[in-house]
Amino acid sequence: MESRLLPLTARPSARRRAAPASPPQRADHAGTLPGQTGPAGAPLAALRGVGVRLGATPVLRAVDLEVGAGQAVGLVGANGSGKTTLLRVLATLLPPTSGSGTVLGASLDSRARFAVRTAIALLGHAPALYPKLTLDENLALVARLLGERPGRATQALEVAGLAGARRRRAAHCSQGMLRRAELARALLTKPRLLLLDEAHAGLDPAASGLVELLVGEVRGRGGAAVLVSHEPRRLRPLVERTVELADGRLQPAEEAGHAR
Amino acid sequence: MRAEGTAVAGGAGTLARQALEVAAKDLRVEARSGEALPVILPFGATALLLLPIAVGADLPLLRQAGWGMFWVVVLLFGTLVAVRGTAVDDPAQRDLLALLGVDPAARFAGQTLASALLLVAFQVLLAPVAVALYDPGLTGWRWLGPTVLLVAVGLAALGSLAGMLTAGLPARGTLAPLLVLPLSVPLLLAGTQVTAGAAFGRSPMVWLLLLVAADLVVLAAGVLAAGSLDETTTR
Numbered sequence: 001m002e003s004r005l006l007p008l009t010a011r012p013s014a015r016r017r018a019a020p021a022s023p024p025q026r027a028d029h030a031g032t033l034p035g036q037t038g039p040a041g042a043p044l045a046a047l048r049g050v051g052v053r054l055g056a057t058p059v060l061r062a063v064d065l066e067v068g069a070g071q072a073v074g075l076v077g078a079n080g081s082g083k084t085t086l087l088r089v090l091a092t093l094l095p096p097t098s099g100s101g102t103v104l105g106a107s108l109d110s111r112a113r114f115a116v117r118t119a120i121a122l123l124g125h126a127p128a129l130y131p132k133l134t135l136d137e138n139l140a141l142v143a144r145l146l147g148e149r150p151g152r153a154t155q156a157l158e159v160a161g162l163a164g165a166r167r168r169r170a171a172h173c174s175q176g177m178l179r180r181a182e183l184a185r186a187l188l189t190k191p192r193l194l195l196l197d198e199a200h201a202g203l204d205p206a207a208s209g210l211v212e213l214l215v216g217e218v219r220g221r222g223g224a225a226v227l228v229s230h231e232p233r234r235l236r237p238l239v240e241r242t243v244e245l246a247d248g249r250l251q252p253a254e255e256a257g258h259a260r
Numbered sequence: 261m262r263a264e265g266t267a268v269a270g271g272a273g274t275l276a277r278q279a280l281e282v283a284a285k286d287l288r289v290e291a292r293s294g295e296a297l298p299v300i301l302p303f304g305a306t307a308l309l310l311l312p313i314a315v316g317a318d319l320p321l322l323r324q325a326g327w328g329m330f331w332v333v334v335l336l337f338g339t340l341v342a343v344r345g346t347a348v349d350d351p352a353q354r355d356l357l358a359l360l361g362v363d364p365a366a367r368f369a370g371q372t373l374a375s376a377l378l379l380v381a382f383q384v385l386l387a388p389v390a391v392a393l394y395d396p397g398l399t400g401w402r403w404l405g406p407t408v409l410l411v412a413v414g415l416a417a418l419g420s421l422a423g424m425l426t427a428g429l430p431a432r433g434t435l436a437p438l439l440v441l442p443l444s445v446p447l448l449l450a451g452t453q454v455t456a457g458a459a460f461g462r463s464p465m466v467w468l469l470l471l472v473a474a475d476l477v478v479l480a481a482g483v484l485a486a487g488s489l490d491e492t493t494t495r
Contacts, residue, residue: 091359117361126350126352142356
């Protein structure tokens with residue numbers, strides 16, 4: 001699978017120039033991370049006292065989080081604890097109500113955040129695919145919007161094991177296939193910040209390898225990943241540390257001590 | 261209020277390319293859903309049939325009301341084309357487009373382009389039905405082409421704007437047409453006056469200019485408000 005991925009990843013993408021450049025830094029997974037920071041010494045993502053209210057309801061409270069280059073961070077928490085909201089803040093899609101933060105060098109409350117969005121991939125609960133379009137058409141749309149060749153969509157689907165289903169409409173695909181297609185899209189977009197909600201949801205063991213491949217690929221390029229899961233044990237091989245959201249507050253995850 | 265997104269930095273070329281991609285996607289989705297033409301068009305044709313049934317075989321009256329009825333039906337049912345469900349991106353799709361750097365203004369323009377093309381087809385297919393049922397006369401028919409185009413653009417832009425305003429609201433299906441219909445009065449007025457004026461040998465240029473002005477106002481409002489509306493509705 002790795003070798004088939006190379007043509008997808010080796011080619012520099014013009015759109016990546018939108019994000020502030022930083023030299024690729026590969027994490028030393030055995031010990032400290034030599035490249036935990038982004039441009040000008042800043043982490044790729046840093047939140048300081050971030051709070052988010054949705055209507056009158058506080059969803060995040062004074063969240064501090066840093067994710068350095070080459071790092072992968074696990075995020076666990078009960079339903080409704082604010083995990084998805086935190087991912088949307090990191091994706092620059094949801095401005096914080098209080099506090100501050102930077103993502104890929106752009107402040108979350110500045111217009112610069114629009115310029116770094118193309119370097120962020122967010123895979124949420126619901127698939128962001130058009131049900132009436134085939135998997136190939138869905139990914140080709142992404143490729144064209146990024147200024148890439150539409151043929152790279154087919155390559156990405158092949159890597160995700162969906163070569164035989166690429167002409168199938170998304171509406172006719174199983175949840176697992178949709179998740180694979182979303183992972184293929186993330187491979188195609190070559191993000192510097194990967195945000196994966198319910199990282200292993202709906203994936204069989206073989207497809208879980210695709211998550212590892214994607215996370216490894218992002219980290220290998222000096223990017224970072226934040227992975228949400230209800231299964232901390234499955235996160236362990238992928239992340240350096242795990243944090244837990246409880247009632248909107250971030251704290252070190254008790255069971256993640258192995259990683260710290 | 262400027263539309264926000266990475267396409268701004270890329271310039272008008274990027275904005276146009278993104279808008280074309282969005283329009284092509286919308287049209288492909290619509291072609292496979294068949295919501296606009298196969299479903300709404302027969303309703304429009306049926307509505308045109310109702311007046312002759314209601315007033316009976318009063319041919320002079322039907323002839324006089326023909327184009328007026330046509331424009332009323334175009335606006336009532338064209339609104340449904342403009343705010344059709346297949347033109348609505350769900351929150352995950354909106355997030356995806358935002359992260360792909362698609363400028364909200366390009367999304368607005370693309371959706372408007374797709375809806376305008378569908379509305380042109382809607383009117384072109386409905387016009388022969390109106391002619392057959394009402395025999396309104398075809399004097400000044402050459403003015404019909406630009407009028408159909410301008411009404412389509414105006415209605416499409418209103419539909420896209422209403423779609424952005426009501427995105428994510430549970431009552432979107434009801435609210436969006438309610439927003440569009442009152443604002444489409446200038447389109448109705450200009451459409452009927454162009455065809456009536458042409459029939460009586462008067463130049464309809466003033467009314468065409470009103471249509472152009474109405475279209476420009478709505479398009480400008482949509483492009484300028486797209487960024488802010490997108491930021492508000494994605495929260």
